[in-house]
Amino acid sequence: MTPNEGIAPPKKLLSLLIRGKICLRNKKMDLRIYPIKTGYICLDKGLMVTPGADTGTKLLVPAICYLIVYGNLKILIDTGMPDTERAGWHFPGSRQKEEERIDRQLASLSTDPDDISSVIFTHLHWDHCSNLHFFKKASLYVQRRELAFALNPHPLNYKAYEAEAVGMTPPFANSKFTVWDGPFKLHGFIDIFPTPGHSIGHQSLSVGAGDDKWIICGDAIYNENTFNPKDHLPYQATGSGFDLWEQYDSIGTILNKAEGKKERLLYPHSEISLRREYYQINQRFLNPL
Numbered sequence: 001m002t003p004n005e006g007i008a009p010p011k012k013l014l015s016l017l018i019r020g021k022i023c024l025r026n027k028k029m030d031l032r033i034y035p036i037k038t039g040y041i042c043l044d045k046g047l048m049v050t051p052g053a054d055t056g057t058k059l060l061v062p063a064i065c066y067l068i069v070y071g072n073l074k075i076l077i078d079t080g081m082p083d084t085e086r087a088g089w090h091f092p093g094s095r096q097k098e099e100e101r102i103d104r105q106l107a108s109l110s111t112d113p114d115d116i117s118s119v120i121f122t123h124l125h126w127d128h129c130s131n132l133h134f135f136k137k138a139s140l141y142v143q144r145r146e147l148a149f150a151l152n153p154h155p156l157n158y159k160a161y162e163a164e165a166v167g168m169t170p171p172f173a174n175s176k177f178t179v180w181d182g183p184f185k186l187h188g189f190i191d192i193f194p195t196p197g198h199s200i201g202h203q204s205l206s207v208g209a210g211d212d213k214w215i216i217c218g219d220a221i222y223n224e225n226t227f228n229p230k231d232h233l234p235y236q237a238t239g240s241g242f243d244l245w246e247q248y249d250s251i252g253t254i255l256n257k258a259e260g261k262k263e264r265l266l267y268p269h270s271e272i273s274l275r276r277e278y279y280q281i282n283q284r285f286l287n288p289l
């Protein structure tokens with residue numbers, strides 16, 4: 001016999017239990033982060049992923065964006081890469097299957113683009129903001145300096161931003177953004193912080209708190225190869241960086257947010273981050289809505 005056995009619940013409590021209201025009120029909603037693969041980019045391994053080693057070796061890396069779901073709230077982090085033809089203009093050999101386009105990937109998660117309330121862009125490179133026109137009802141968020149640079153890029157960055165100067169129309173050409181400078185908190189549980197270097201106004205996100213936290217790195221950290229450096233360094237900046245020094249420091253910023261736990265990092269170009277169907281955060285410490 002347990003201590004509570006045989007004790008009748010108070011009348012009011014009994015009534016609520018019968019009507020199901022207690023269950024509804026106390027039901028804990030899961031906060032989940034889904035990795036979404038929007039295709040593969042074909043990179044030169046030595047130039048983009050493992051500086052100083054394997055130059056000339058082709059490497060296919062996934063282009064991943066993330067969907068955050070909490071109750072009816074659905075927030076997208078980046079919108080992924082474009083179709084095979086457009087992706088091949090950037091890096092020959094890249095490809096997107098039809099079902100990998102962002103709207104079709106969302107459909108496989110029972111989500112329509114109109115269900116997305118916000119899209120937060122880590123930055124506005126071509127493989128992170130393609131097909132953003134699908135998200136007509138969403139607020140679009142980006143750092144102010146990233147948008148300003150993307151709309152008027154340096155010639156060295158024309159391709160990365162699909163500038164009109166090279167005969168393209170950038171995906172964000174006719175979009176209205178909400179811009180901010182520096183750190184920003186959204187819905188009480190998404191902590192957005194600047195991680196410049198890969199691009200001038202790059203930002204990353206921390207979701208959750210304490211030990212129950214995931215960091216969406218964006219291109220500040222391409223993948224796990226960042227932590228296989230040569231020489232005396234604990235990590236190395238990879239990819240086509242805007243400012244290598246800032247990029248290196250931003251890796252430190254991300255690791256601090258993750259309290260040194262690399263297993264908390266969700267990468268944009270890694271098979272490792274696709275191995276789970278979703279990443280879960282326990283709601284015991286959050287009351288964001």
Ligand SMILES: [Zn+2]
Pocket residue numbers: 123125198199219
């Ligand atoms: Zn990028």
